[in-house]
Amino acid sequence: xxxxxxxxxxxxxxxxxxxxxxxxxxxxxxxxxxxxxxxxxxxxxxxxxxxxxxxxxxxxxxxxxxxxxxxxxxxxxxxxxxxxxxxxxxxxxxxxxxxxxxxxxxxxxxxxxxxxxxxxxxxxxxxxxxxxxxxxxxxxxxxxxxxxxxxxxxxxxxxxxxxxxxxxxxxxxxxxxxxxxxxxxxxxxxxxxxxxxxxxxxxxxxxxxxxxxxxxxxxxxxxxxxxxxxxxxxxxxxxxxxxxxxxxxxxxxxxxxxxxxxxxxxxxxxxxxxxxxxxxxxxxxxxxxxxxxxxxxxxxxxxxxxxxxxxxxxxxxxxxxxxxxxxxxxxxxxxxxxxxxxxxxxxxxxxxxxxxxxxxxxxxxxxxxxxxxxxxxxxxxxxxxxxxxxxxxx
Numbered sequence: 281x282x283x284x285x286x287x288x289x290x291x292x293x294x295x296x297x298x299x300x301x302x303x304x305x306x307x308x309x310x311x312x313x314x315x316x317x318x319x320x321x322x323x324x325x326x327x328x329x330x331x332x333x334x335x336x337x338x339x340x341x342x343x344x345x346x347x348x349x350x351x352x353x354x355x356x357x358x359x360x361x362x363x364x365x366x367x368x369x370x371x372x373x374x375x376x377x378x379x380x381x382x383x384x385x386x387x388x389x390x391x392x393x394x395x396x397x398x399x400x401x402x403x404x405x406x407x408x409x410x411x412x413x414x415x416x417x418x419x420x421x422x423x424x425x426x427x428x429x430x431x432x433x434x435x436x437x438x439x440x441x442x443x444x445x446x447x448x449x450x451x452x453x454x455x456x457x458x459x460x461x462x463x464x465x466x467x468x469x470x471x472x473x474x475x476x477x478x479x480x481x482x483x484x485x486x487x488x489x490x491x492x493x494x495x496x497x498x499x500x501x502x503x504x505x506x507x508x509x510x511x512x513x514x515x516x517x518x519x520x521x522x523x524x525x526x527x528x529x530x531x532x533x534x535x536x537x538x539x540x541x542x543x544x545x546x547x548x549x550x551x552x553x554x555x556x557x558x559x560x561x562x563x564x565x566x567x568x569x570x571x572x573x574x575x576x577x578x579x580x581x582x583x584x585x586x587x588x589x590x591x592x593x594x595x596x597x598x599x600x601x602x603x604x605x606x607x608x609x610x611x612x613x614x615x616x617x618x619x620x621x622x623x624x625x626x627x628x629x630x631x632x633x634x635x636x637x638x639x640x641x642x643x644x645x646x647x648x649x650x651x652x653x654x655x656x657x658x659x660x661x662x663x664x665x666x667x668x669x670x671x672x673x674x
Contacts, residue, residue, distance in 0.1 A: 281309070281310055281311070281387070281389070281390060281391070281392065281442075281443070281446050282310075282311040282312075282313070282358075282366070282390065282391045282392070283310060283311065283312045283313070283391075283392050283393075283394070283439060283443075284312075284313050284314075284315060284353045284356070284366060284391075284392070284393040284394070285312070285313070285314045285315065285393075285394045285396065285435055285439075286314075286315045286316075286317050286346075286349045286350070286353065286393070286394070286395050286396060287314065287315075287316070287317060287396035287430075287431070287432055287435075288316065288317045288318055288328055288396070288398060288430075289396075289430070289432055290314045290315070290316045292396075292430075292432040292436075293312075293314045293432065293435070293436065295436055296312050296314075296436070296439060300443075300444060300449060300450065301439065301440060301443050301444075301449075304443060304446070304448070304449045307448070309446055309447075309448050309449055310443050310446065310449070312439070313356075315349060315352070315353065317345055317346065317349055318345070319349075320344075320345040320346075320348040320349045320352065321344075321345050322344075327342070328341055328342055328345050328398075329341050329342060329398070329399050330342055332400060336400075337400075338399055338400035339399040339400060340399060340400050340401060340402070340403055341397060341398060341399060341401065341402045341403060341406075342403060343402075343403040343405045343406050343409070346395065346402055346403070346406040346409075347406060347409045350368070350393070350395075350406070350409070350410055350414060350416075351414070353366065353393050354366065354414050354416070364390065364391055365391070365414065365415055365416050365417075366389075366391040366392055366393035366416060367386070367389045367391065367392055367393070367416065367417045367418075367419065368392075368393045368394075368395060368410050368416045368417065368418045368419070369386070369392060369393070369394050369395070369419050369421055369438065370394075370395045370397060370402065370407070370418065370419070370420045370421070370431070371394070371395075371396065371397065371420075371421055371422070371423060371428075371431035371434035371435060371438070372397060372401060372420050372421070372422060372431070373422050373425070373426070373427050373428075374420060374422065375419070375420035375421040375422040376419065376420065376421055376422065377421075377422055377424075378421045378422060378423050378424075378434075378437075378438060378441075380441070382421070383438070383441040383442050383445060384445055386438075386442050387442050387443075387445035387446055392442070393416075394431070394435045394438070394439070395431065396430055396431035396432045396434075396435055397430065397431045398429070398430040398431070407420075421434075421438070423437055423438070464513055464607070465502040465503065465505075465506045465513065465514075465607070466502060466505045466506045466509060466510060466513070467502065467505075468497075468498040468499075468501040468502045468505070469483075469501055469505070471483070471486060475487070483497070485497045492641075492642065496610045499607075499609075499610060500610075503518060515581055515583060516580070516581025516582065516583070517580040517581040517582075517583045517585050517605075517608065518581075518607075518608070519581065521580070522580070522613075522616070523578040523579060523580035523585050523586065523613055523616075524578065524579055524580070525576055525577070525578045525616070525617065525620050526576065526577060526579070527574070527575070527576060527577075528570060528575035528576060528577045528587070529570075530567065530570065532575075532577050532584065533563065533566050533567045533570070534563065535584040536566050536575070536577065536584070536587060537561075537562075537563050537566045539584055539586075539587060539603060539605065540558040540559075540561075540566070540587075540601065540603065541558065541559055542605065542606065543558070543603035543604070543605070543606070544556050544558040544559050544603070545559070546606065547637050547640060550637055550639050550640050551637040551638060551639045551640065551664040551665075552639075552664070553663055553664040555662070555663040555664070556662065556664075557662065558601065569589065572591065573589040573590060573591040573600070574589065574590045574591070574624065575587060575588070575589040575601070576588050576589070576590075576617070576620060576621065576624075578604075578613060578616075578617060580608075583605075584605075585604065585605045585608050585613065586603060586604040586605065586608075586613050586614070586617050587601060587602075587603055587617070588600075588601060588602040588603075588617040588618070588620065588621045589601045589621075590621050590624060590625075592626065592629070595628055595629055595630040595631065596629070596630070596631045596632070596633055596669075597622070597625040597626075597629045597631070597632045597633070598632075598633050598634065599618065599621045599622070599632060599633070599634040600634060600635070602614060602617055602618060602621070602634070604617070609642075614646060615646060615650070618646070618647075618650055619650075629672060630671065630672055631669050631670065631671050631672065632652075632669065632670045632672065633652075633655075633667060633668065633669040633670070634647065634652065634667075634668055635661060635662060635665045635666065635667055635668070636665060636666060636668065637664055637665055637666075638664055638665060638666045639664075644666075644668075647668050648668075650670070651670045652668035652669060652670045653668060653669065653670070654666050654667070654668050655667050655668065655669050
């Protein structure tokens with residue numbers, strides 16, 4: 281990734297030579313170039329600001345030096361392919377909030393340019409020049425609901441957040457997945473050796489070796505911490521009370537389609553296969569399934585958080601597409617959906633059956649507790665899956 285920064289205080293950006301960002305620059309993963317805005321002035325005082333039209337306090341950064349600076353940055357296109365253009369990011373308190381999601385989006389750009397404003401801001405015509413004359417995408421971005429003296433501090437923070445997402449900058453890519461804000465929640469408490477320090481011990485669950493229990497504990501801690509520190513990040517679906525289960529309607533189809541894909545991505549990773557119908561079927565396929573199966577959806581706080589579908593095959597009641605959104609797993613909703621699907625079986629049913637991934641340990645554990653057992657003499661089982669049945673005593 282190439283990054284250009286324009287500022288009247290270029291030395292402010294020297295911190296980008298340090299730590300992982302500095303190493304990424306040395307390794308050629310990040311090409312960071314800093315430009316002094318005053319180099320594009322034409323008077324002996326190197327003036328970059330003037331009084332605002334219409335009156336008011338403070339000074340406004342002039343259009344001419346900014347336009348020439350951006351012209352210069354764009355002219356530095358080093359690509360051998362067709363002409364590239366940077367995406368221009370301007371820090372400012374009147375911009376869109378800078379979030380982890382925005383950092384991920386900007387990390388996909390091959391070239392970013394940052395304009396560090398000062399005083400009361402930059403002449404509005406500079407934004408028009410960037411968009412209309414230079415053909416740049418322009419984003420005004422706010423680091424938070426407060427005012428800084430200039431954009432340099434914000435640029436340092438943004439480059440740090442964006443740059444670390446560029447492949448190769450962080451040595452252990454898995455650590456990026458478990459961080460605060462990656463899935464909308466804050467990070468769980470972390471501990472290291474020694475086991476006991478100043479009379480305070482590491483939570484016993486972390487020493488148990490039970491990875492499923494540790495994962496559940498960490499998820500609960502993330503929810504608790506987020507509720508205490510950043511309740512604005514939590515959806516109403518994370519609150520108290522149970523989800524309501526009802527028959528799916530045509531209006532649920534778009535959300536169902538997204539839910540299936542979100543839930544079965546993890547199944548694909550666990551079972552090392554993408555040959556899973558839930559990942560490949562279209563919106564029309566999901567809509568058509570409402571006519572051939574009975575689909576039930578679970579909603580909480582207005583959000584679709586789970587689903588299950590059933591169908592009859594002779595004296596067998598088949599249960600499929602049982603799923604719960606990843607951030608609400610481990611709370612018993614999957615078990616409730618399974619029990620609901622079973623309770624809707626009509627008279628004359630002698631067995632209940634379902635399929636799940638052969639390596640989906642959590643699913644297998646839940647189904648076995650519910651009385652299901654793996655059956656091997658069954659045809660037409662999806663790739664990488666196993667078939668389970670439960671005989672009814674009636």
